[in-house]
Amino acid sequence: MTIHLPKTAAAKPAIGLDGVQAAETVLSHVDGERGELIIAGERVGHLAATSSFEGVTARLWSAATGTQLSEAEVRAALGEARTRAFARLPVILAASDGLSIVDGFRAGVAGLRAENGLSHDATIVGALPVIVGALVRRAKGEASLAPEPTASHAADTLRMLLGKRPTPREAKALDAYFVTVCDHGMNASTFTTRVVASTHADLFAAVTAGYCALTGPLHGGAPEPVLEMLDAIGTRERIKPWVDSALARRERLMGFGHRVYRVRDPRADVLKDAIERLELGAEGLPFAGEVEAYIRTALKQKNPDRPLDTNVEFFTAILLDALKIPRQAFTPIFATARAAGWTAHAREQQRLGRLIRPSSLYVGAMPA
DSSP states (O other): OOOOOOGGGSOOOOGGGTTOOOOOOSSEEEETTTTEEEETTEEHHHHHHHOOHHHHHHHHHHHHHSOOOOHHHHHHHHHHHHHHHHHTHHHHTGGGTTOOHHHHHHHHHHTOOOOTTSOHHHHHHHHHHHHHHHHHHHHTTOOOOOOOTTSOHHHHHHHHHHSSOOOHHHHHHHHHHHHHHSOOSSOHHHHHHHHHHHTTOOHHHHHHHHHHHHTSTTTTTOHHHHHHHHHHHOSGGGHHHHHHHHHHTTOOOTTBOOSSOSSOOHHHHHHHHHHHHTOOTTSSHHHHHHHHHHHHHHHHHHOTTSOOOBOHHHHHHHHHHHTTOOGGGHHHHHHHHHHHHHHHHHHHHHHHOOOOOOOOOOOSOOOO
16 A cells, blocks of 8 residues: 655755765764864864874874874974975966965965875875965065974964964964864865765865865855954944944854854864963953953843854954964965865775765756
């Protein structure tokens, strides 16, 4: 006997892939209800306090490939890759003339290529700070700086960007940022990377696609508007009237709310701690802290059932600004860190996954 269910009983497919499990991974886990981020088996706060970017990258690459790598091996590989990228800068940057830093970085990433017998992963991750450093200095009319292969990835990134050797405190702050944002579950850019990798395209194509996704204002383009918001508020006396007016106009307050987290983004506190260790004194953090506190209160009053809490972009903007990184370079710096996760996810997808090919729900006209 055939049973015909009424149309209302049919389950409607999830639109936008919300909640759809597109892959199995050992790389990172986001628990939006509990406000927890686990990267390669450790909570993000613990990793930022006890490990380096090279150490976390070693964990990610080891987990993705099944081949154990040490922090020292990754540090050496990235140092050598930065040196190789600098030697090829004229070729890598050839297509970026006349472009903004964000767009020029995209052209530079797309210009990377495989090097015989060398790790594609290290070639990519090592090249990115060299590219962004060269673009920033070119925009100021200054020559690119050769990398120091024995320096940490974070310290060398800052030196190539700013033209001076960072203090240990500054290098540690950027390293904490790199660790904190190196991977974050199946976000838009990581999913894009995995889709391209699932076709068995190479890592260079996959990471280029991931960066393109990152440039969207709903993903990696959010930190700069946080600073624009703080600039617009200007003084402590203007915090309440400015925020109240923005909420009355139903404007989005940058740095608050997240697609996944229903509570405070765990990365926000990690970066806030990193900023405090910079010891900025009267600059930056105290005013930003007052803005954050009032916005959190105002949002809770406006949306008591689901208050929008601080996300990673709020303190990312303050940290990168405190390190004197130009705002136009915020997205490429984000990519410099996230490339560790992108390459790991691409390797994991190619090793264990299958072609990612979701279906769609057709709502157009049908032929007669």
